[in-house]
Amino acid sequence: MKLRRLLAAAAAMCIALPAVVSDYSAATDVRRIKGDVNGDMVFNLADMILFQRWLKGSGELTAAPNADINEDEVCDVFDLSAMRKLLINCMNEAPVPSFKPKSQNLCAGIAASSVTGKSADESFINSQYDLTLKLFKKTYAEEETPTNTLISPYSIVQALGMTANGAAGDTRTEMENVLGGGMKIEDLNSYLLTQRLNSVNDKRNEYANKWSMNTANSIWARNDKSRINPRPEFIQNCVDFYDSEFYVAPFDETTLDDVNGWVNEKTNEMIPTILSKIDPLDVMYLVNAVAFEAEWDEPYEKHQIKDGKFTNATGNVQDASMLCSHEKYIFDENTNGMIKYYSGGRYAFAALLPDEGTTVDEYIEKLTPEKLSGIIASGKSDMIMANVKLPKFSYEYNNELSDELKAIGMPTAFSNSADFTNMSSVADIHPLHIGIVIHKTFIDLDENGTKAAAATLVAMRDNGMPMYEDVKDVTFDRPFVYCIIDTETSLPVFIGALNSL
Numbered sequence: 001m002k003l004r005r006l007l008a009a010a011a012a013m014c015i016a017l018p019a020v021v022s023d024y025s026a027a028t029d030v031r032r033i034k035g036d037v038n039g040d041m042v043f044n045l046a047d048m049i050l051f052q053r054w055l056k057g058s059g060e061l062t063a064a065p066n067a068d069i070n071e072d073e074v075c076d077v078f079d080l081s082a083m084r085k086l087l088i089n090c091m092n093e094a095p096v097p098s099f100k101p102k103s104q105n106l107c108a109g110i111a112a113s114s115v116t117g118k119s120a121d122e123s124f125i126n127s128q129y130d131l132t133l134k135l136f137k138k139t140y141a142e143e144e145t146p147t148n149t150l151i152s153p154y155s156i157v158q159a160l161g162m163t164a165n166g167a168a169g170d171t172r173t174e175m176e177n178v179l180g181g182g183m184k185i186e187d188l189n190s191y192l193l194t195q196r197l198n199s200v201n202d203k204r205n206e207y208a209n210k211w212s213m214n215t216a217n218s219i220w221a222r223n224d225k226s227r228i229n230p231r232p233e234f235i236q237n238c239v240d241f242y243d244s245e246f247y248v249a250p251f252d253e254t255t256l257d258d259v260n261g262w263v264n265e266k267t268n269e270m271i272p273t274i275l276s277k278i279d280p281l282d283v284m285y286l287v288n289a290v291a292f293e294a295e296w297d298e299p300y301e302k303h304q305i306k307d308g309k310f311t312n313a314t315g316n317v318q319d320a321s322m323l324c325s326h327e328k329y330i331f332d333e334n335t336n337g338m339i340k341y342y343s344g345g346r347y348a349f350a351a352l353l354p355d356e357g358t359t360v361d362e363y364i365e366k367l368t369p370e371k372l373s374g375i376i377a378s379g380k381s382d383m384i385m386a387n388v389k390l391p392k393f394s395y396e397y398n399n400e401l402s403d404e405l406k407a408i409g410m411p412t413a414f415s416n417s418a419d420f421t422n423m424s425s426v427a428d429i430h431p432l433h434i435g436i437v438i439h440k441t442f443i444d445l446d447e448n449g450t451k452a453a454a455a456t457l458v459a460m461r462d463n464g465m466p467m468y469e470d471v472k473d474v475t476f477d478r479p480f481v482y483c484i485i486d487t488e489t490s491l492p493v494f495i496g497a498l499n500s501l
Contacts, residue, residue: 035083039063048083055080115240117194120489124191127181128153128491129369131408136495138404140364146313146479150397150441150496152454154195158217158288159456160405161185161192162244163434165237166423167413174410189241196243198488201346209344210449211294213493216266217244220259220285222251227462228283228432229425238286251278259285263455267291270442270453271396282435284423284460292452292484292493294342300325300447310391311478312500313360320391320477320501323447329386329472330379332371334358336474338388339379342449345487349450350376351390352481353474360479360497367481376483376490386472393501394444401437416463423460435461443496452484452494 035043037051039062051067053059055076061067067075069082118124132153140149157179164175164185172185180188199213219238221230230246238244249255260273266289274287300323308322330337330350337352352375354363402414412418418433436459443452479499483492 033066034069036066037061037063039066048080051080051083113236113240115193116190117197118187118190119194120191120491123181123183125373125489125491126369127179127183128157129373130181131157131179132492132495133367133369133372134408135401135404137364137367138407139399139401140361140497142399142403146359146361146497146499148395148397148497148499149399150395150443150452150494151399151439152290152441152452152456152494153491154215154493155288155290155454155456156401156437156439158192158196158215158242158290159286159458160437161188162217162219162238162242162286162288163413163423163458163460165189166231166234166420166432167418168422169419170417171410171412171419172422174412178405178408178410189237193241195486195489199486201344209346211342211344211347212292213294213347214266214268214291216289217242218247218262218285218287219244220247220249220251220255220287222283223248224283226426227430228423228427228460230284231423231425234423251282253278259287259457263287263289263457267442267453267455268293268451270451271440271455274438274440274455274457279435279459279461281461281463282459283430283432283462286458286460288454288456290452290454290493292347292450294344294347295449296447297341297343297345298325299449305392305447306389308389308391308475309477310501313479314500318501322389322391322475324387324389326385327388328379329384329474330375331384331472332375332378334363335375336386336472337375338386338390338474339376339485340388340390341487347493348485348487349445350379350483350485351476352483353476353478354480360481360499364481364497372483372492373490376485384472386474389475389477390445391476391498391501392446393498394446396440396442397496398438398440401439402434405437420460430462432460432462435459441494441496443494450484454494 033041033043035047037047050059050061054061067079069079135151135153135156139151160175160179164172164179167175176182176185196215199215201209201212222228235246249258256275256278259275263274264272268291270291304324306322306324308320310318310320312318327338327340330339334355335352337350339348339350341348354360406414413434415433418431420432421427424432438457441454443450479497481497484494486493
């Protein structure tokens with residue numbers, strides 16, 4: 001529909017275009033620069049935005065002849081497409097940006113090419129469950145003492161999915177095996193596109209559907225083409241499938257502020273910073289940010305909040321505010337749990353309590369994709385309810401995931417043998433590898449709902465530089481595992497373990 005409107009507007013405006021072109025040519029002998037529709041002798045993003053507005057029927061072109069990019073004597077959406085490709089090709093010539101108010105997203109106003117997504121199927125869902133538990137187990141096991149953990153598989157796959165588009169050879173194969181269970185990156189791109197688009201809530205209002213799941217991606221490249229020169233096709237894929245923003249930056253203190261400012265904004269200020277310093281060898285950052293905010297479908301009333309106790313993983317008893325309610329019961333042979341829906345039913349919170357005598361460490365060790373998906377699915381098939389007492393909690397978590405990702409199957413990407421020649425045209429001279437993968441998360445669960453955020457940064461470095469059967473009682477008064485689930489796919493968007501309040 002949007003394309004039709006653009007075509008209609010373009011057709012209407014182009015009726016008068018020959019006269020416009022003629023008048024302009026007679027009035028000036030300034031050298032023509034393709035795409036320079038505002039006549040400032042430079043082709044950049046400002047020209048792109050002006051031309052888009054002109055096609056829609058607003059604004060004027062100071063240098064109209066320059067809009068005919070494909071030289072067919074008509075200015076229309078086909079020239080807009082050609083202009084977009086031209087802008088992609090000259091991205092590295094753009095000004096150095098910084099975050100608000102100075103930053104300039106070089107992809108702003110550029111519509112993605114027509115690409116096809118794929119709806120989540122058994123292959124995609126199974127691959128994501130597998131990755132989720134492998135990463136969760138590795139991040140949890142690396143802690144010397146039981147602690148609160150929280151990762152966002154969604155955020156991690158978005159950031160590394162973009163990165164994988166720049167990989168080649170064994171590096172690409174390993175990343176495909178880890179991120180998508182062996183599926184080609186082209187297929188994973190399509191699945192992640194649909195997953196991201198489906199996470200947007202267009203019907204949010206103050207009366208219903210009180211949830212939002214916002215995600216954003218960005219790429220930051222060092223402004224030194226001798227060290228990294230991003231390939232246009234790599235950037236194109238990241239724009240098309242990940243709606244990525246693209247910046248060229250000096251990689252100094254201003255860039256540090258820019259990247260942190262971007263993450264802070266995109267996580268609704270739940271994660272203020274992702275980077276503490278810029279390594280001299282860093283040449284590109286691929287960043288994802290996720291912000292989840294949802295009210296409970298049935299918020300807790302004041303009388304449902306009771307004082308209680310929580311025995312943490314070290315055996316100490318802590319005071320807790322317990323949220324008491326009647327919820328859907330989920331279970332298996334050694335799990336008692338609950339699932340509670342957020343407004344609109346698109347997402348839900350699931351908590352899994354191991355049997356008495358089983359620690360969370362032991363429970364997580366034996367958790368498999370089949371077991372986790374089976375527990376979550378049990379709430380759909382068994383109409384059993386539980387009287388639930390759930391503690392309010394809030395914490396933040398951060399981790400550097402290099403060791404975990406190497407351990408689950410993609411060591412080459414972090415080594416000097418890494419092949420990212422599909423990312424940079426000078427990667428054969430200045431080879432790239434992943435330096436670090438920083439992951440930060442935040443969660444706040446109370447009687448009103450849940451706020452959660454995640455940010456993942458991949459740093460590329462070079463070598464230089466109804467009727468119910470039963471009612472159960474489930475009290476979460478000791479460590480437990482929990483998830484925030486996308487109810488359409490049953491995939492965990494967040495998964496964590498609460499060991500202490």
